[in-house]
Amino acid sequence: MESIVVFCGSGAGNKDSYREAAYLLGATLAALNIKVVYGGARIGLMGAVADGALNAGGQVIGVIPGFLKTKEVAHERLSELITVDTMHERKLKMHDLSDGIIALPGGWGTMEELFEMLTWAQLGLHGKPVGLLNINGYYDPLISLCDTMVAEGFLQAGVREMLLTDVKVDKLIAKMEAWQPLKTAPLINGQTT
Numbered sequence: 001m002e003s004i005v006v007f008c009g010s011g012a013g014n015k016d017s018y019r020e021a022a023y024l025l026g027a028t029l030a031a032l033n034i035k036v037v038y039g040g041a042r043i044g045l046m047g048a049v050a051d052g053a054l055n056a057g058g059q060v061i062g063v064i065p066g067f068l069k070t071k072e073v074a075h076e077r078l079s080e081l082i083t084v085d086t087m088h089e090r091k092l093k094m095h096d097l098s099d100g101i102i103a104l105p106g107g108w109g110t111m112e113e114l115f116e117m118l119t120w121a122q123l124g125l126h127g128k129p130v131g132l133l134n135i136n137g138y139y140d141p142l143i144s145l146c147d148t149m150v151a152e153g154f155l156q157a158g159v160r161e162m163l164l165t166d167v168k169v170d171k172l173i174a175k176m177e178a179w180q181p182l183k184t185a186p187l188i189n190g191q192t193t
Helices: 016-031 044-055 087-096 108-122 140-151 169-178
Strands: 003-007 035-038 060-065 080-084 100-103 130-133 163-166
Touching: 003 016, 003 087, 003 108, 016 035, 016 044, 016 169, 035 044, 044 060, 060 087, 080 087, 087 108, 100 108, 100 169, 108 130, 130 169, 140 163, 163 169
Parallel strands: 003 035, 003 100, 035 060, 060 080, 100 130, 130 163
Antiparallel strands: none
8 A cells, every 4th residue: 555544633632552553544645665554634633643654754745724724723734635625526536545544533524435445446436445443442332333334234244344343553454455346336225246
């Protein structure tokens, strides 16, 4: 993988371990010569990922809508900052610039980004690995919900396997590098092509 988009909160959370793990992710990606693509802010977990990568000599591309430049406080040290008009353009641009997706803890925006990437993969629109860095068990309820979706017949087991998870940065990246996309894309009714 040459570049990974990181979706995460513009907030830092209530525990230092969230920020520390975000910083470590950025530093690890830089050490592996993997470019970081993210939302462009210098605050919260977003800023920690960027700082980790930049301080380790990595390349970081931020993508931010113009109306959020002051709200999310655009990072000033990025390798490149791309300004777009809308949130939809932001997500599409970040996707286009990346070879893989990692979600860290975050709120509704992070969840929306994560699930759109998973949905696109399910529909066969991309074959990129999608990973969750499960810091402090933050995503345990979501992982459990995904298993419930399979058990209740709303998600195919093979599609469920698209969501790669780990608590360790290096192990998650290894899983992503080994990822093989589904050979057939499921249709909406659950049948495969």
